[in-house]
Each structure stands twice: as C-alpha cells, then as structure tokens.
Amino acid sequence: MPAPRSLADDLRSRDDDALTDLLLSRPDLAAPVPGDTASLAARASTRVSTQRAVDRLTTPQLQVLEALVALAGAAAEPVGLPALVRACAAPRARVLPPLRRLRALALVWGPDAALRPVRTAADVLGPTPAGLGATLREALGTRSPERVRELAEDLGLPSAGDPVADLDAVGALLSDPERLRALLETAPAASRDLLDRLTWGPPTGAVAGADRSVRTAEAATPLEWLLARGLLAAAGPGHVVLPREVAVALRGGAVLAGLDDEPPPLTPPPSTGAARRPSLVDGAAAGQAAEAVRLVESLLTAWSAAPPPVLRAGGLGVRELKRLADRLEVDGEQAAFWAELARAAGLVGDDGEADAAWAPTPASDEWLELGVPQRWAALAGAWLRTSRVPGLVGEKDARGAARTTLSDDLDRTTAAPVRRAVLEALASLEPGTGASEAALLERVRWQAPRRAGALAPRLVAWALREGAWLGALALGAAAEHGRALLDGDPAGVLARHLPEPVEQVLLQADLTAVAPGPLVRPVALELALVADVDSRGGATVYRFTASSVRRAMDVGRSGDDVLAFLRGASATPVPQALEVLVRDVARRHGRLRVGVASSYLRSDDEAALAEVLTARAAAPLRLRRLAPTVAAAQADPATVLEVLRSLGLAPAVEGGDGDVVLHAPSARRTPPRQVPRPVTGDPPAPTPGQVAGVVAGLRSGDTEAVRRAAAEADGRGGPPALTATDPASALAALRDAASAGRAVWVGTSDAAGRLVVRQLSPVAVDGGLVTALDAESGQVRTMSVHRISGVALA
Numbered sequence: 001m002p003a004p005r006s007l008a009d010d011l012r013s014r015d016d017d018a019l020t021d022l023l024l025s026r027p028d029l030a031a032p033v034p035g036d037t038a039s040l041a042a043r044a045s046t047r048v049s050t051q052r053a054v055d056r057l058t059t060p061q062l063q064v065l066e067a068l069v070a071l072a073g074a075a076a077e078p079v080g081l082p083a084l085v086r087a088c089a090a091p092r093a094r095v096l097p098p099l100r101r102l103r104a105l106a107l108v109w110g111p112d113a114a115l116r117p118v119r120t121a122a123d124v125l126g127p128t129p130a131g132l133g134a135t136l137r138e139a140l141g142t143r144s145p146e147r148v149r150e151l152a153e154d155l156g157l158p159s160a161g162d163p164v165a166d167l168d169a170v171g172a173l174l175s176d177p178e179r180l181r182a183l184l185e186t187a188p189a190a191s192r193d194l195l196d197r198l199t200w201g202p203p204t205g206a207v208a209g210a211d212r213s214v215r216t217a218e219a220a221t222p223l224e225w226l227l228a229r230g231l232l233a234a235a236g237p238g239h240v241v242l243p244r245e246v247a248v249a250l251r252g253g254a255v256l257a258g259l260d261d262e263p264p265p266l267t268p269p270p271s272t273g274a275a276r277r278p279s280l281v282d283g284a285a286a287g288q289a290a291e292a293v294r295l296v297e298s299l300l301t302a303w304s305a306a307p308p309p310v311l312r313a314g315g316l317g318v319r320e321l322k323r324l325a326d327r328l329e330v331d332g333e334q335a336a337f338w339a340e341l342a343r344a345a346g347l348v349g350d351d352g353e354a355d356a357a358w359a360p361t362p363a364s365d366e367w368l369e370l371g372v373p374q375r376w377a378a379l380a381g382a383w384l385r386t387s388r389v390p391g392l393v394g395e396k397d398a399r400g401a402a403r404t405t406l407s408d409d410l411d412r413t414t415a416a417p418v419r420r421a422v423l424e425a426l427a428s429l430e431p432g433t434g435a436s437e438a439a440l441l442e443r444v445r446w447q448a449p450r451r452a453g454a455l456a457p458r459l460v461a462w463a464l465r466e467g468a469w470l471g472a473l474a475l476g477a478a479a480e481h482g483r484a485l486l487d488g489d490p491a492g493v494l495a496r497h498l499p500e501p502v503e504q505v506l507l508q509a510d511l512t513a514v515a516p517g518p519l520v521r522p523v524a525l526e527l528a529l530v531a532d533v534d535s536r537g538g539a540t541v542y543r544f545t546a547s548s549v550r551r552a553m554d555v556g557r558s559g560d561d562v563l564a565f566l567r568g569a570s571a572t573p574v575p576q577a578l579e580v581l582v583r584d585v586a587r588r589h590g591r592l593r594v595g596v597a598s599s600y601l602r603s604d605d606e607a608a609l610a611e612v613l614t615a616r617a618a619a620p621l622r623l624r625r626l627a628p629t630v631a632a633a634q635a636d637p638a639t640v641l642e643v644l645r646s647l648g649l650a651p652a653v654e655g656g657d658g659d660v661v662l663h664a665p666s667a668r669r670t671p672p673r674q675v676p677r678p679v680t681g682d683p684p685a686p687t688p689g690q691v692a693g694v695v696a697g698l699r700s701g702d703t704e705a706v707r708r709a710a711a712e713a714d715g716r717g718g719p720p721a722l723t724a725t726d727p728a729s730a731l732a733a734l735r736d737a738a739s740a741g742r743a744v745w746v747g748t749s750d751a752a753g754r755l756v757v758r759q760l761s762p763v764a765v766d767g768g769l770v771t772a773l774d775a776e777s778g779q780v781r782t783m784s785v786h787r788i789s790g791v792a793l794a
Contacts, residue, residue: 003111006736007118008041010109012702019695020688021104026053027685030694036701042729044106050120052682053105055450060261061098062449064088065107066129067255069117070244073135076122076739078114087248090259098261119735130255131201136171136243137164139233151230155183170230175245177253183229190222195231198242199250200257207240264442266425266435269476276475278431285479286497289376289471290518291536295328295338296347296379297368300360302327303348304667307357310350315407316358321393336393336405337466343406345382346675351668358406359668363675372498372518376481377491380472384420384485387411387678391462411679414451418459420486421447423467426478427486434476437461504571505542511578513570515540523569529555530562544578549585550650559586589650599637602630602654615647733791734770738762743775747790748783755789 004010011019023030028049034040043049057065067087071079084099085092099115102108110116122129133139140148145163152159152166155173159166173179184192198205207223219228226232227240235241248255308320316324316339325335339358342348347364350356367375389412393405403409421444426435435443441460445452467473472482481494501520505513505527513531516539518524530552531542552562562582566574603609606628613623613631621643622634633640637653644651686694737744743761750756760772760781771782 003114004109005740006041007045007106007109007732008038008736011041011044011106012037016695016699018104019698020691022106023686023691023694024688025105028052028683030686030691031683033694033697034701035697037698038733039701039729040698041106042732045118045120045732045735046728047120047123050107050118051124053107054121054124056448057102057450058098059446059449060094060259061101063130063256063259064095064098065102065117065121066125068102068108068115069122069125069129070132070248070255072117072122076116076119078110078116081112081115084115086253087255088259089252089254089256090261094259094261098259128201128203131203132244132247132255133203133235133241134233134244136174136230136233136245137167139235139241139243140167140170140230151228155229171243171245174230174243175249177249180246180249183231188222188225191225191231194222194226195242195246195250198232199247203242203244203247204235205240206238260446263446264439266429266443267439268434269436276432276434276477278480281432281474281477282479282481282497285471285474285482286494287471287538288468288474289380289481289494290372290498292338292379292470293372293375295330296342296345296375298328299324299338299342300347300364300368303358304360304669307351307359307668310356310358311404311407313401313404313407315404317404318402321405333390333393334469337390337469339405340386340388340390340410341379341383341470344386344388344676345379346673349670349673351670357668359670361670361673363673365669368521371491371495372501373491373495376471376494377485380470380482380485380490382675383466383470383472384423385416385678386676387413387415387680389415389459389462390466391458412455412459413679413681414453414455415459416678416680417448417451418444418456419463419466422460422463423472423478423482424486426473427483429477431480432477437464440464504569507566507570507572507575507578509575509577511544511575511581513542513544515542526565527569530557530565544581546581546585546648546650547645549582550589550645553586553589553650554652559583562586585650589652599633599635599640600626600630601633601640601651604629608649612644612647612649617647618643727785727788730788730791731765731768731785734762734772734785734788735765737793738765742793745790745792746770746772746788748787749789 004013011022014022022044026044026049029040029043034043054062054065064084068079068084071077071083071087081092081099085095088095099108106118107121108115108117127134140151141163143151148163148166148170149159149161152170155170157166157169157173160169174183184195194205194207219225223232223240227234230243231246232240233243251257302324308316308323311317321332321335321339324339325332328335328338330338339348345367347361347367348358349361351359367378370378388410390405390410392403392410392412395403397403397409422440425440425443429435437460441457444456444460464473464476467478467482472479472485479497481490481497484490484493499517502515502517503520503523505515505519505523507513512534513527515527519527519540527542530548531544532548534541534543549562553559559582563574563579566578566582601609601612601623609625609629609631612618613625620635621640623631625631635643641651641653733744734746736742741761743759745757746760747755747757758781759775760770761775762770762772763780764771765785768785769782770785770788771780774781
C-alpha cells in the first residue's frame with residue numbers, strides 16, 4: 001500500500017473500527033456529520049479540535065507529540081521512528097504505546113518512516129515545544145545577508161553566497177554534537193554556564209547587551225562569545241534565545257530528558273500510615289452515605305414547605321443559605337454542597353414563576369420513594385458527573401461580586417475529570433489504603449497535564465472533602481460502594497453495608513423513643529411529625545414534647561390517632577407519662593379558637609378564657625372580653641397563636657364556618673425539569689449507533705467523491721465542477737497542496753459576484769490568507785480563504 005500523502009489519505013486507509021475509535025475519542029468530529037473523509041480530516045486539523053484532543057493527552061502522549069513537533073518543525077517535515085525514539089531518550093517499546101494513541105487520535109499520521117504531526121499541533125503546543133526555542137533559520141534569519149556570511153566565515157565555513165545555504169551550513173555544524181563539543185571546549189566557563197541554564201528550557205533569557213552584533217574577533221564578554229558564533233540569537237531588546245538545533249545537540253541529541261510513562265506513586269498520607277481495615281472504611285462510609293441521603297431529604301422537606309427565593313442575579317441568597325445550614329445542622333460550606341448536589345441530581349430547580357423560588361421538582365417525589373441505597377447512588381452519580389464547584393461559593397468573581405450558591409458562575413469544565421481521576425486513583429489502591437493529597441495531585445497532573453490547570457490543587461482537595469461528606473470515601477480511602485461508582489452497582493454494594501430498616505422503636509419512660517436503626521419511611525415520617533430528634537448516631541433518639549404532639553394535632557391527628565401509631569410502632573408498651581402527655585395535649589387542643597375579626601378568641605371553657613385575659617404575657621394582644629366565651633384581640637391571628645402557645649396553651653385556628661382549620665404543610669413543586677447538563681466544553685458524546693452511521697456515511701461520501709473525480713476526468717483537462725467547501729476543509733486542502741507541491745483548482749467569487757475557477761499552486765497558507773502561483777497568468781495571487789467556494793486537486 002502506498003504511503004498516505006495527507007491526513008485524509010491516512011484516515012481513508014483506516015478500517016471501520018479505527019474510525020469508530022477516533023469518533024468516540026473525539027466527539028466534536030462527529031457533529032455535524034462530515035460528508036467524507038476529506039471533510040473529517042479537515043475538521044480534525046482545525047485548531048479548536050486539535051486543542052481539545054491535546055488537552056486530554058496523558059504526560060507520555062504529550063511528551064511524544066512535543067518531541068515529534070520539535071523534530072518536524074514549522075513545515076511539519078516527516079520524521080522517522082528511529083529519530084523520534086532517540087529524541088524521546090527512551091526505548092522503542094516505551095515510545096510505541098503513546099505513539100499508537102496519537103495515531104488513533106489523528107494527531108499523528110503517516111508510516112513509521114515518515115511520521116507527521118497535524119500542522120495545528122505546533123500552534124496548540126506553542127512556540128517552545130519540549131522547552132525548545134526557534135530553529136536556527138528562524139532565530140538567525142533576521143540578520144542581514146552580510147552578517148550571515150560573516151557568521152559562516154567566523155565558524156570556518158566557506159560562504160555559498162546564498163544566506164539560506166549559509167544558514168543551513170551553520171545549522172549543520174551547530175547541531176552536530178561532536179563539532180559543537182569541540183567548539184565549546186574553547187568557550188569561557190561563564191558562556192557554558194549560560195548555555196546550561198537555557199538547555200532544558202525555558203529557551204529564552206533576559207540579558208543586558210543581547211541585541212549587540214559582533215564578530216568573533218570582537219567578542220569581549222561570555223555573552224558576545226556565544227552571539228558571535230550563533231550559539232545564541234537576539235530575541236528582542238535585552239533577550240536572547242537558544243536555537244533549537246543547538247539545544248538538541250546540548251541535550252545529547254535528545255529532545256526529552258526521558259519519557260514519564262509511569263504514573264507517579266500514590267504515597268499514603270503521613271497522618272494515617274498503614275492501611276485501615278476495609279470493613280472499617282466501608283462501615284464508616286456507609287453510615288455517612290445514609291446521613292447524606294437524610295440531609296438531602298431534609299432539604300427537600302424544608303424547601304417544599306417554604307421555597308427560598310431566587311436572587312435577581314440568580315442563585316441562593318446568603319441568608320437563605322444560613323437558614324438551610326441551621327435546618328440541616330451543618331456549616332455553610334456543607335449547606336452549599338447539599339444544595340448544589342440536589343440541583344445536579346435534578347431534585348430541585350427554579351420554579352419559573354414571576355417571583356421565582358427554588359423548589360423540589362416532580363422527580364424528587366420519585367427519588368423519595370426509592371430505598372436508601374438507590375437514592376444514594378443517584379446522588380453519588382450526579383456528584384461524579386457534575387461540573388459544579390460548590391467550593392467557589394463566597395469567593396469574588398471577575399466583577400468583584402461574591403459568588404452565591406446555585407448561581408451560574410460555579411461551573412468548571414475540569415471539575416468532573418479531576419473528581420473522577422481522584423476516585424480512580426484511590427480505587428486503584430488496595431482496599432482500606434489512602435493516598436496523600438499531594439500524591440493525588442501529581443497523579444491528576446500526570447493523567448492530563450494541560451487540562452488540570454491552576455485550579456487543580458483546590459479541585460483535588462474539594463474532591464476528597466466532598467467524597468467524605470457524600471460517603472464515597474472514609475478515613476482517607478475509597479469505600480467499596482465508592483469504587484463501584486466507577487463501574488459497577490453502587491446501590492447493590494451499599495445495601496450490603498447498611499443495616500436493614502426497622503419498623504419499631506423503643507419507647508422509654510423519659511418521654512423519648514430510641515430507633516435502633518434506620519426506620520422504614522412511613523414510620524420515620526409519622527415519628528418525625530409527633531416527636532423531635534434529640535440525638536443521632538448508631539441509634540436515633542426522639543423526644544416527645546407538648547409542642548411536638550400539638551404539631552401532629554395541628555395537621556389533623558387526634559390523641560387516639562397518635563396513641564394508636566405509638567402502640568403499633570413500639571416494641572415496648574406506651575409509657576404512662578407519654579400517654580398522659582398525649583391525652584393532656586389532646587384535651588387542651590382547640591379549647592381556645594383563634595379567628596378573624598382583627599382576630600378573636602373563642603372558648604367553651606370560660607375559665608380557660610379568663611386565664612388568658614389575666615395573663616401578663618398576653619397584654620400586648622390588648623384582649624377585650626365581648627362575651628363569657630369570646631374575646632377580641634388587637635393583633636393578627638398568627639401573633640395571637642404565637643403568644644398563646646408561649647403560655648403553654650394549645651389553641652387552634654378557626655375558620656369562618658366555625659370549624660378548626662388544619663395547617664398541613666403545603667408541598668411546593670416546580671414544573672417538570674431536566675437534569676442540568678455538565679459544562680464540558682464539548683458537544684454531547686455520540687452513541688455507538690450514531691458513530692456507526694457516521695462511519696457508513698464517510699464510506700459513502702468517499703465513494704461518491706471517487707465517482708465524481710472519474711466522471712470529471714474526461715481528457716479535456718479543464719476545471720471540474722467544484723462542490724461547496726467549508727473554510728476549514730478548504731484551508732486543510734490548500735495546506736496539503738502547499739506541502740506536497742501540488743496544483744489545485746480553486747473557485748472564488750470576483751467583484752461582480754461571479755464564480756471564477758483558476759488552477760493555482762499554493763505557496764503559503766497562513767492567517768486565513770492563501771498565497772499561490774496562478775498557472776495561467778504566472779502571477780502570484782493572495783486571497784482570503786473565506787472567498788474560496790471550492791477546492792479540488794488538479
């Protein structure tokens with residue numbers, strides 16, 4: 001099979017499995033669907049797509065690509081595999097795996113004898129790949145022809161009379177390690193020290209007098225000695241650059257110091273030392289996982305009854321966050337995390353009303369019906385996928401305003417990859433073994449050095465903290481159900497570590513009830529209505545008070561209802577003190593009725609009304625008896641209720657028809673909401689079925705392109721019927737033609753808007769402009785690629 005002449009040829013020669021792997025690894029190539037392999041190659045060569053692919057490379061893959069780009073130069077000259085292996089300073093067997101991946105990603109193409117990086121790789125990697133500076137031709141090409149001739153002569157080279165040939169001769173001398181070593185043996189010690197500082201990068205340095213131009217005989221300082229021999233070149237006022245060929249020679253002919261193809265070791269944190277028992281880690285994490293589910297359920301209950309408002313600028317107000325923290329009995333950082341997690345899981349959202357509020361979604365009702373393991377798996381999966389970073393809450397944004405919970409400014413594209421990398425690193429260790437934060441950071445940076453970014457240290461710390469809050473991690477190690485989050489059944493694994501829900505509690509004489517384990521949901525809801533949580537832990541302790549019992553009666557429970565529930569839910573008899581409390585509250589509940597006049601009190605018990613009228617604490621209500629059983633108040637019903645309850649009474653609200661008004665908490669819900677999509681910066685990943693369709697379309701497009709070319713080759717030699725070409729495809733085709741020295745038919749529009757087809761030989765393609773030789777007129781033309789409507793090989 002002949003060697004491919006372009007990336008399009010290379011992709012065309014790949015089998016369907018290879019193209020499928022490419023499209024799954026680089027999803028931006030599949031949308032919109034490319035018409036043929038040439039269009040696919042053009043899209044894969046764009047700067048944006050190349051940068052996306054490069055940002056996901058591991059350290060060894062990035063190093064091999066940098067070495068190849070450094071050897072290929074700006075013209076993307078072919079590089080043989082032996083030269084690449086020498087440049088990587090590593091055995092061939094260690095260079096091949098990252099090279100194979102680069103080929104699979106279409107960042108490198110061609111056979112082993114002529115490897116080429118895509119042209120845009122050099123732009124993405126920047127001007128100093130692998131810490132190497134500009135080539136000798138680029139660094140010294142700004143000198144006048146006379147100075148180039150003098151440089152060659154000073155190095156003992158005969159001048160060819162051509163500056164380009166002279167520069168090539170100088171480059172050949174200075175890039176030869178043996179000849180360079182002989183030259184440096186005569187160098188001052190300070191000159192060699194200066195070279196040593198620039199050899200492994202950065203290749204530029206600020207030095208006074210860098211812009212001076214002297215000959216060898218005139219050099220008086222170590223810097224002038226280097227400048228006069230071309231070992232350094234001026235890179236602007238006060239700056240010098242070490243030419244690429246010289247740096248490679250100084251590195252012993254290698255581009256890299258070595259290939260970092262082994263991931264950094266995961267050292268344990270100094271505070272823990274040896275591994276902990278896996279059962280201890282799993283048990284602690286399972287307990288925290290159940291607590292995480294309870295906290296989110298408590299958040300939904302609170303926001304269902306009283307949805308907090310959405311700020312005008314979006315997000316949750318500071319006061320509302322503080323109120324949520326008090327309700328959940330956590331600090332502000334955790335409260336922000338639980339609110340963000342509930343939203344990421346699709347359990348809360350903006351209700352979209354004129355006075356918008358954060359409220360539970362209809363999906364929250366389905367979530368609440370699941371078992372604890374299934375609810376936790378939904379939360380943990382959302383945490384692993386989300387791009388939200390709650391740790392940024394409270395910090396200043398670019399405008400100097402504090403970021404708020406649930407605002408739009410908390411998404412970071414690197415959050416989910418770093419979070420997953422931390423969990424994968426901990427999951428790769430023996431069960432019960434943890435790793436230090438510094439070691440995890442090094443592993444994250446090794447896996448994606450360009451993607452990690454400056455926020456990586458904080459993202460790693462936040463991942464560890466949030467994983468512990470969620471119950472995926474415990475004691476610094478990954479729990480079994482935390483490992484199952486990556487690829488398994490987290491709900492099934494967690495269920496093995498959670499105690500079975502219990503249906504009964506233990507009632508005690510001190511007006512408390514002990515739940516020896518997690519309660520089934522119906523019992524838990526009813527018990528939370530009639531009692532308050534006193535303490536949590538392995539067993540939850542509930543306390544019965546007059547106000548908690550009255551709370552149940554305010555929503556319609558009678559004393560008999562409460563006692564019947566307690567008898568059915570208790571493994572022990574109902575203590576006499578608790579029964580007396582319930583019956584006493586039931587007897588007093590509703591004896592006083594508060595209604596609307598401004599408001600009024602009504603009671604069938606004249607003594608109860610007289611007691612209120614004489615109470616000093618009731619003086620602010622300005623009560624006035626209207627009848628033996630009725631009194632008017634100069635306060636609203638809510639205030640009257642609050643004051644009467646502070647007196648230890650149990651008033652009830654009366655409606656206009658004289659019946660007791662029940663105050664069951666309302667359940668606020670948003671309209672149906674979609675689960676928020678993580679912000680990744682990439683289009684949605686295609687499904688395998690979609691990729692199969694794209695591959696079939698590419699084959700069909702290639703067949704059609706061949707058919708059209710055969711139909712146009714009718715022996716006339718005239719211009720073909722050009723099809724529309726997008727700017728990216730046109731740019732790639734023109735670059736390939738310029739590199740291969742081939743002529744192309746180019747369709748452009750003239751000043752009158754008419755299509756003009758010319759045969760051109762591209763010379764340079766840069767910055768969206770094409771410089772080409774017109775075959776008919778013999779003139780050099782420069783045109784914008786956006787004016788080109790079609791391109792075809794001549």
